[in-house]
Amino acid sequence: MRPATLAELRDAVRDTDGPLLVCGAGTAAGWAGTPSPDAARIETTGLAGITTYNPDDMTVAVRAGTPLAWLQAELASHGQRIALDAARVPAGGTVGGLVATADSGPLRHSHGGPRDLVIGVTVVLADGTVARSGGHVIKNVAGYDLGKLFCGSFGTLGVLAEVVLRVHPLPPATRTVALPCDAVEALDAVGRVLAARLEPVALEWCDGSLLARYEGGPSSVERRASATLLHSAGTVLDPTEEAEAWRRVSEVSDEPTVVRCGTRPDQFPYVAKHATRVTSSVAVGVHTVAVAGAAEVERLRAEFEHVTLCRRPPGSDLPAWGRPHASVPLMRAVKQQFDPAGRLGVGRFAPWF
Template sequence: MSTVTTYRPSTLADLRDAMAESARAGERLAVAGAGTAVEWGGAPEHDAVLDTTAMSGLISYNPTDMTVAVQAGMPLRSLQETLAGNAQWVALDPALAAAGATVGGLVATADAGPVRHTFGASRDSVIGVTVVLADATVARSGGHVIKNVAGYDLAKLFHGSLGTLGVLAEVVLRLHPRPSATATLAVPCHAAAAFDLGGRLIHGSLEPVAVEWCGRVLLARFDGTAGGVEDRGRRAMALAGDGAEWLPGDDERAAAHWAAVADLVRGAEGDTVVRLGTAPDRTPSLAALVAREAAAHDVDAAMTSSPFAGAHTVRLRGGTASQHAAVVTALRAAAPAATVCRWTPGLRDQLPAWGEPPPAVAVLRAVKRAFDPNDRLGKGRFAPWF
């Protein structure tokens, strides 16, 4: 019976040594963090696991410069708690911290939540990284200063790489001040109306931090000073019209709305969860496609979208693996690079981990060959693309 070796480094030197030992043994290696994204994409073929969770330390924190450096295995929740003492935060959604995700895992999966509307994805908070490559080379990119730099941007290259190019060891992040007040506008509406109203909120200079359409409700979150949030609330309610609710940050209904977004994105046992991107103005047509395909294949479907970032999540529930496969296939026709993040039992036998490769697949393969010529890291995560 075969056994799987597990490496648990706690320092950069440990990680380098583990990678060197794994290379000498010719082991296929799967990189693991907290396990919150273990099902994303293809299932890796591996002889050994590199567990980064012991690399969870705070390296340096400069509140004045608003930067922090951490080991990649640090849970986002722990980091946010540390930063809260100086009224600062990494601009990533609270739901990601609640789920237990690590900082390195968020970069490796390119994960983000509704505040991507203002702050971008996880890579937009990263200003420097240290990585260990397949041959145990230690490479650094960026630093502690927020500025544009010349050279190869490893942070962006590793963003969404799912552990196939190397292992993130350390991450330097930019910080933002925590708002003193927050509130949520909630408006029941269909996708087309949500896209229209969301556009008016944005172009009306109301500066919502997040705009999300989930469960037939448009949610717009506003952060700032108490007076500023109250003023924008009056203007937003006037734009939204009948049926709109203004929910202060301490209102349980506001928390429930955002929790529903997080629950849909995570899914539950037996669900299929798919993430995909489109042009922002295709949100209404995508919602119609999801509803049509779910009805045709007798599957319950729910969708949440950050429409002005073109980022969407679809959760499928009920029915068989074959029925889920039919809906996912239809979604891939609209967005070939759709990522399956949770697989209902039997679904992996029904369809490949990824759809048609993107036009830049030749570049992706070339980068993979350059960083991991022996295809040891995360083999199978991006199959059949490479």
């Protein structure tokens, strides 16, 4: 089923018996647990386009199946953007899919992830009820914050129909500084950049370098990039080198076996020792880790609690989730309230529920 309106989506959920699988553009089809093969599919790509946008309000309401890359191009004509740069965006990742998987990129250092950018949602619940939360203004305190709850829900609580996002200005200029260091030295390098209060929008370690990206006016980014070199040895990248460096960051997500790992920032070196390649928002403690195979995934899970499988080789039976962590009982309780019949996303969080 590929509904094109909210009414069609509501009817598809309400009038279909049995399990339902929510799909976007398929850029994260291998994430999380393997869905039930008996589930009826609802594809949200028919729900595309902007519904409400006033640049002065710094918010945009968009249908969930809208590719973020398309939305970025529309906002750019007004000098604005969504501060979300997940590696899946160029491949067609949709707004709803990025929210449902809580995916993000290096800009998480300064802007957070989807849960920090979503200010309102319209969802269809498992019984066909249409629910709305939040609104079209940034300082909105009315109602339950369903937007944050649906971030990372993998389509198990309801179907996102519309998302309201906060927007940010496009930067007039950018500059990236590369500071060569290993995973252990990266902790000190991050500390020096942060102590200097130079306010990088992204601070990402990848392939032996810490990349500090600055955005703002031309003179501001040049000054902050130069000031970075007063505290650490490195190189200010020219535009071609800058684009190549950030391309390598995105490439890590394309390796055969990839996990997303959340830890304390000081645990990054212990994560990196398991990796064939890794890109890390070190100061945030979010690491995208390419590993040699299932054995390394299990070693990571033995050491760290929050390890999500993002990519596995075709035909692999590597489980998506490790041992249940402390919040799993709460997740089960929320699932019971939103979907008591257990129709949505069957298998996505197996074996937790």
